Amino acid sequence: MNAATVLGLGGQPRDAHASAAGIGLWVFMGVVTALFSLFIVAYLMRMSGGDAITIALPWQLWLSSALLVAGSVALQWAGGASRSADPVRARRLLLAGGLCAVGFLGVQLWAWQALLSAQVMPAGNPAGSFFYLLTAMHGLHLAGGLVGLAWTARAAWPDPARAAWRIALCARYWHFMLAVWLVLFALLGWVTPEVARFICGTS
Incomplete structure (x- = not known):
């Protein structure tokens, strides 16, 4: 086994980089x-x-x-393809995951435009204010993930197998962003004032 296979950035063992990056990602997700x-x-x-x-x-x-579900699935499959030494499929799935994420952000902006056209403004209605706040915060975190995905894709493009651990971390983050979004979607869509009062004990 040659040094390029064993070593990661800075001449350190790749397993050490993967472990440190994995712990860092778990901590970050905990904060989020x-x-x-x-x-x-x-x-x-x-x-x-x-x-x-x-x-x-x-x-x-x-x-x-x-689109977010599709992107999460694509990155999960990209990790599998990179580990099974299928570079062409890994590259295509990485690209598909990134395009799905960009599409998600674009459609979210479209949803904003639809609400604004319906006279739902960021101020004046608590539900509307929180809609813009929560979707904006989620979108910013996903946009940050896109930066990490682009960096990963650049490192993985010549040989996805060498960057399999990076792809796996991107997939983990995408699964997390999907879970957060599903909770927010359910919250915004199905938690009525009556339900909120019941939860808060003020009904």
Whole structure:
């Protein structure tokens, strides 16, 4: 086994880099989970107020959700292809995962435009305000993931097998972003003021 196979960046063992990066990603996801948990609690408390009303979510959110699912699946398969020494398939799946993420962000902006056209503004309605806040925060975290995915794709393009651990970390992050989005989607779509008051014990 040659040095290029065994060593990662900076001449250090690749397993050490993968382990450190994996721990770092878990810590980061823990922080993000805490952040969104606080937002969710704030949303529930605000929606339990007497002036809160629900908004009709635009249909575009179903399309963006499907794109995020597809991107998560594509990156999972890309990791498998890189480990099974199928570089062409790994490259195609990496590209597909990135395009799905870009598509997700584009469709989210489309959903914003649909709500703005329906006179749902960022201020004035608690549900509308939190919709823009939560989707913007999620979109920013996904956009940051796209930067990491682009860096991973650049490193993996010559030989995906050498960057299999990087692809696996990207897939893990995408699964996490998908889970966060599904929770937010359910929160925004199905937690009515009545449900929020019941949860908060103010009904």
